[in-house]
Amino acid sequence: MNNISIKCLKSEQIESGACHGQFVINSLQPGQGITIGNQLRRVLLGDLGGVAISAVRIAGITHEFSTIPGIREDVLEILLNLKGVVLKSQTKNVQFGRLKIQGPSVITADLIQLPSGLEIVNPNHYIATISTSNILEIEFKFEYGTGYRLASQTFSEEDENYLQLDTIFMPVQKVDFKIENVYDTANNISERLFLDIWTNGSLSPTEALESAAQIIIDLFVLLLNNKNTNESPQADSKNQSISIEPYTNIAIEELQLSVRAYNCLKKAQINTVGDLLQYSPEKLQELKNFGRKSADEVFSTLKNKLGIILK
Template identity: 70%
Template sequence: MANLYIKCLKSEKTECGAAHGQFLINSLSPGQGVTVGNLFRRVLLNDLGGTTISAVRIAGVTHEFSTIEGVREDILEILLNLKGIVIKGKIQEPQFGRLKVQEPSVITANLIELPPGLEIVNPQHYIATISTSNILEIEFKFEYGTGYKLASQTFQDKSEDFLQMDAIYMPIQKVDFKIENVYDNSTEITERLILDIWTNGSITPEDSIFEASQLIIELFRSIIENKFTNDINETENETSQIPIDPHTNIAIEELQLSVRAYNCLKRAQINTIGDLLEYSPEKLQELKNFGRKSADEVFITLKNKLGIILK
């Protein structure tokens, strides 16, 4: 991996602001392509964060099943349209923005007044259409996070009159990779990893690679810098030395014994194979109504079904 490098093969952007990038990582040793590709894919999809609209407050509206006079869309449709707005920027605490319209118009995302540090990637994204001079006023709550949170998890304070929204923080929409073998003049074989990344436009594919690499480095650095703990609890140490029999928790019903033998075992509170193995052959025959014939049946069944021989 001495000559390991990364190269951008393709970088493109769509009209809606989404971006796609293709990258080449070369000079990997055989087998490392899958490892590096899977690692990048999991970190890009799971650990990168973003800012989104987590809740809204609409003047005169108390629940999501309401309608607004003069507005073509109902509240549910407006909330669904708002989920498509892509926000660029990082914030430490929740921030608020607003939108106020008092004339017939088509409302798009560029009409939203944003707090400092935030930017709308798709300003022409459609929100609603208003056909009267009624006032439509919306307050937006912006939050930064990772992953995906359902509305029921993000909405806390009922008194604020905010309508909760499903919060999609993930800036990465899709990650794909493929591995190719490279044969040089010698007998040495190396691999090259081709990584495709699609984002919603709030982050470029190049920056997403950089951030993912930083997260991976910090993760493994914490492992390297962390000292191993040698203090082992004595009871845990003793427990770890006891071999665990895989048959211990199997119910005796699995042995499919005769009714007589089964009933005798159950009366003696022998419910599992582990309980049964605590009894010696002599002790088994001391059970009430458990004779030599029942004992032989148990010994043969244990041997044939589980390979356990009682001596």
């Protein structure tokens, strides 16, 4: 245990500013690999925070089903494109940005005027195209958070003029790990843990791993320093029941399924990943017009995008 070490095997930047890193943790005792791997994976996917566009205000537009004269995309398409803008921030405060462009022009993320301390990771990300001499003016609201937040979960009088977005704060997109047994000359067994981390580029895999490790350390320090309080067990159980997996509120639109599979799920009132997880593979294939090919697509997408394997 005293010889435990961690090493970065690979660190690379992939398309659109996203990053991938591979790490190995050596000299673990048998059984520790699965414990550490599971804990790190859950924290990396669920507890790390990030900044994202949470709402926009478009000049002359009152609802998301509008069209803008001279703009190739409708408002819904623009909102969907804005969800792909990846941001890096030095503060957790709510901030605002603007975009004002006169066409004809192709609008990309780098044209957004940002406040100090905020940076766009993928500046070439496409937003919209102005095909005439019209002016497009948008005000952006940037917020810090963790996990995934539906637009329906944010209502306030201050935001009544804004169009809300389903907001993805998670900087870590995917985490995989595997464990290998290592035998020494005396035939003693130890384990080594291989950890692969993919991020959206707002922080590096190394930074993500360090932050996750610190969160776990802080948690156990609190447990060690915890003293008896007057809080009742009922209150504790209530707080525990509120916590949910970070992916349950993710809309199925985020899975980017084929039109056939998507339509079948929507007709069955399956609107989120949480709804989808209520179905077994057998029950899923009983849906009308939902065949084996569509089922395989859903299983593969859940595994590759979210690391979820349906039993």
